[in-house]
Amino acid sequence: MVRTLVFDVGETLIDETRIWSRWADRLGVPRFTMLGVLGGMAALGQSFEEAFQLLRPGFDVEAEQEAWKRDDPDGLRVNFDADDLYPDVRPCLAALRDLGYELVIAGNQPPQAYDALAAMDLPVDAIHTSDGWGVAKPAPAFFARVVEVTGREPGDILYVGDRLDNDVLPARAAGMRTALIRRGPWGYLHALRPEAAGADHVVDGLDDLVSVLGVTKV
Structure with missing residues (x-):
């Protein structure tokens, strides 16, 4: 579960x-x-x-x-802020939390990304980055850290990402459940590949994930 x-x-x-x-x-x-x-x-x-x-x-x-x-020392340059969040992020994270799920952010990101994400005050339990861990996806060690920091069995974790190579396939190899989200260039194209059938869910947005997981509370 x-x-x-x-x-x-x-x-x-x-x-x-x-x-x-x-x-x-x-x-x-x-x-x-x-x-x-x-x-x-x-x-x-x-x-x-x-x-x-x-x-x-x-x-x-x-x-x-x-x-x-x-x-441009004061500009965003290659960074992001709350204005770059997809519109479904806040409401869907809130809905998933209300359903009782533990929510964690963990992705390949540079040093400044942690502070940017923390400043958004998203309804999540933890934020981790590849820079903070010293290991990046798709390395198995990254997904081992996911298991370690959550304290869950791999089968109790659903990893959500937009790529097969970086997200779905290595997370599945680590024993996790997976969801491929169809957005961004990689998301749309990877959803067409045969390997996408290996994902537990292929969704068009986080609201679809809420619909799939919202049938029962944790």
């Missing part, structure tokens, strides 16, 4: 449109081009880092982020 839900961050809770639009502006390419190339990377099974190399061969992401920070 599912007792704990663990949520990925990017394109699960956070709409990354503004982040990638700012990157497009920084690189001097049309926003449509930036977003289209990201979709292409998702379709080809490549990482988002490859989008930078396609648009700017030899591009040094870390060096550019440091330069950007110097140029």
Whole structure:
């Protein structure tokens, strides 16, 4: 029986449109081009880092982020805030908490993401990031930490994310139940793959998850 839900961050809770639009502006390419190339990377099974190399061969992401920070120290740049939450996040987390589920956020995120998420005052029991743990998805050690911090049996945990490779498949290999959310480039494309049938649930939004899990209280 599912007792704990663990949520990925990017394109699960956070709409990354503004982040990638700012990157497009920084690189001097049309926003449509930036977003289209990201979709292409998702379709080809490549990482988002490859989008930078396609648009700017030899591009040094870390060096550019440091330069950007110097140029715009008070701006959001590659970061997010509460305005980037998908509209269903707050009401659905509140509904799931009312049903008695333990709610945890755990995803691949840089150091500043923890403070950004904590400042949103979301109705969750804990927030964890790959930076804080020193291990990132899809490494088995990441999902072992999920089990450790929740104190649950793997089968009592439902991991919710937008990707098969980073979320559904490794979480399932760790013995967890899984939900693939169809949003963001990876979410829509991965939902079409045969491996998506291995997810316990494929949902269009968090409200669908509430409907699925809301039939009984924990």
